Amino acid sequence: MGSRIGEAMLTQFLAQSETTNAKARKFAIEQTVELNNLIPPTVSYESRGNLVIIGPTSIIVDVAEQFSELNSITLVSTESDTQDKKTDKTVYHAKEVTIKGFLGAFDVECVVNGERVNLAKTTIGKTAFDLVLDMKLDSVMKEQVPVPGYYPVGRGYPTLAQVLDELPGLVGTFDKPKYFRLNPELCAHSSRGVKGCERCVDACPAGALTSEGSDQTGHHIQINPYLCQGVGTCATACPTEAISYALPEAEKTQNFATRLLTNYKKEGGETPIIAFCSDRHENFNVMALKTMPDHVIPVVLDELLSVGIDTWFSALVNGAAQVLFIASRRMPETIQRVLTQEVEIAQALLTQLGLDPQRIQVVYMEALNEMTLIDTPLSVMDAPLKGNKRERLMGALDHLAADSKANQIEITEIQSLPSHAPYGTISCETKDCTLCMGCVAVCPTRALHSDPDSPTLKFIEQDCVQCGLCVSACPEKVLSMKVQMNWNQETRQETQIVHKEDAACCISCGAPFAPASMIEMLRSKLQGNPHFNDEASIKRLYMCEDCRVRDIFTDLSANPEKQLKV
Known part of the structure; x- marks a missing residue:
């Protein structure tokens, strides 16, 4: 799973045009080899086909007829028994229904005849249901991306036709990849009982990420692999790379796009534009590409946000004139929000460089006529980007800044960024600072660090992710954060003395x-x-x-x- 160039419909469409750019695009797609994880770690689900259907009586009774081949079907009506239609099926009338779990392990609790019960134990003698079909207009589980085995048809997506096609096959044992890696040592969420960054928790539309622990025991980020759907928003939002997309690794997708651009230009293609799109919507991808010129090269991802801002700018400094995202307003709200916020940061950086902010742009299927295409590529880097996520991004930005200055574009050294950007500086009211180094103890990136030979507080701006741990940990409350971009590479990367005493x-x-x-x-x-x-x-x-x-x-x-x- 990961970056790839389309399936049958898309491949057929790309082969139709005979222009020089179209031939170069086809050549690049055929010649660029993906480097994906061969044996990814997995989690397993086990389903015996015990289904519970929840919703209005008349609907669930009719729908139940479509799943007669399953092991068991339990009908839970959210209406009073006075509204029952005549049926020979047993219908349980329930109130206060709650559902937790995932495929093969759904814990359904509700009030039946005035008593709160575990419905699976009461009805089928099992500890849990395997599958849930929710026909309520306001679904019981609220996650924007439903967990495996849960189908909130009542709220409109997926459709009943899709469920009739998919659900009966969910009997047996199923493996799902673990999409992410979590490195707690890099995490800026908590340290020494102090809480800081929560970007990943806020970015998860599947309810898979939670903050566990307490002020006494300490807090930590926990990812439930059974709930995780591999959307990618957490990895894109994470400023320290504590969470990274593992299927494939983000850097491999980044290198894949670079090789794609190289092969395109090798075959004579000009002014390439990279268009990231999701393999879930192949019809939409083809529809969008039909409105675009032949130098737009699609890169199909399992999830649109499995690549982040470092990959976007990497494409720009490796020959792409523009980076597009073919998206839909039907995407879950959280995914749209994270994408919009990240693109907002990217566009702010482009504007500060004197470049058209539309070089990184979201193209919504519902508004293709609003798309802006740019046909002038930027200066290409001589050497590949190296280092971690932040170092690769800053390397690309410094290259673009140098190019802008060479083209007589004046860049203001210090500029503000959107408030959610994880870049900036730390200020200290030195007269009240005791140099206790509590801030150093909690800093996840060592942006703040001490000098072993003297009472000195030091700071490297490029490493600061604006997590707020240092501000919260300071007993004198003398530290403050400021979101900004420092376009002076030397001062951004050098070690600054924040406060020093004899x-x-x-x-x-x-x-x-x-x-x-x-x-x-x-x-x-x-x-x-x-x-x-x-x-x-x-x-x-x-x-x-x-x-x-x-x-x-x-x-x-x-x-x-x-x-x-x-």
């Missing part, structure tokens, strides 16, 4: 161990404290931790009676 050096070993101002503050606050009423206790404030412990035990050894006071 070090207090240990009076015993001479090693620096804390900010001098912090030691003086502690002395001031502890003055008069009964535990610090002798010269030895005050002296230890000016020692490093190792020397302080050594001095205490030396004193106890010399004066054994003091052990009674410990």
Whole structure:
């Protein structure tokens, strides 16, 4: 699964034109080999064909006739029994229906005859149902992308005809890929009981991502592989690459598009445009391409958002004049929102570079006449992009910035971005900063870091993802974030000193161990404290931790009676 060039209808359409660009496009498609994961990790579902149908009595009774070959059918009416039509089937009249689970493991609870029951145990003697057909207009499960085995026909999609074709075959054992990798060490969601970034949770339309834990035990992101539908929005929204699309890896899709452009130009094609589209809508893809010139090259993905902003800009600096997304307004709202937000960031960056923002553009099937095509490619990079997701993006942006400057386009060094952009800087009210390094302890990318040899807080702007962990963790509340783009590559990548103080050096070993101002503050606050009423206790404030412990035990050894006071 992953990036690929169409199926039968699309392939047939692309072979019809005989223009130079069309031939180059066909050549590129045939010559560019995909590099997908050969044996992806999977999860398994087991279904025995126990179906529950929920909805108005007359509808569910009629629909049940279409699934007679299944193991069992349980009918749950959401109407009162006074509205029943005459039938020889058992119909359970239920209120307050709740459904949790997935294919082969649906827990359905409801109130029947005034008692809340587990419906599968009550009706078929099983712990769960395998399949759910929901005919209610307002479906019980609200996820925008339904979990496997759940069919909310009542809300209009999928259609009953599609369900009649698909549902009867869902008996047996089925494997589904694990679409994502999660690296908790890179995650900016939480650290040391402090919560920060929640972009992935907000971006999931399937309810597969949740924040688990508490302030006491710590929070962490959890992905339920049985609920995950591989939509890709979480990986696109993740600023640290803690979540990455694994089928295929985003960088492989990125390299695939680059090779596609290279093969297209090798065969004499000009001004290529990359059009990302979903394999779920082959008819729509063909319909859209019929309205476009022959230099538009489709790249078909399992999911439109399985590639992110780094891939889009990679295409632009590797010869594409434009990057399009063939989308539909029928897509779940969350997918449309994430796509719109990411494109908004991309277009803001293009505008700041003095380039037409429509070089990255969403083309909706419902509004093809609003499409803007651009036929002037940009400067191509000499070397391939390397590094992680952010490094590849910044490499592409720095190349475009240099090209804009070479073309006498003036670029303002610091420019604001949409508030949801994960790029920016951190400011510090240094007069109140104690250099406790609580911010350093929670920073997931080491954008904020300390100096082992002095009390110094350092910052690298390019690495900051604006997660907010440092702001929340700061006990003095002296840190603030600012979303922006710094087009000065040197200052964006260099280590900046946010705050620095003279070090207090240990009076015993001479090693620096804390900010001098912090030691003086502690002395001031502890003055008069009964535990610090002798010269030895005050002296230890000016020692490093190792020397302080050594001095205490030396004193106890010399004066054994003091052990009674410990």
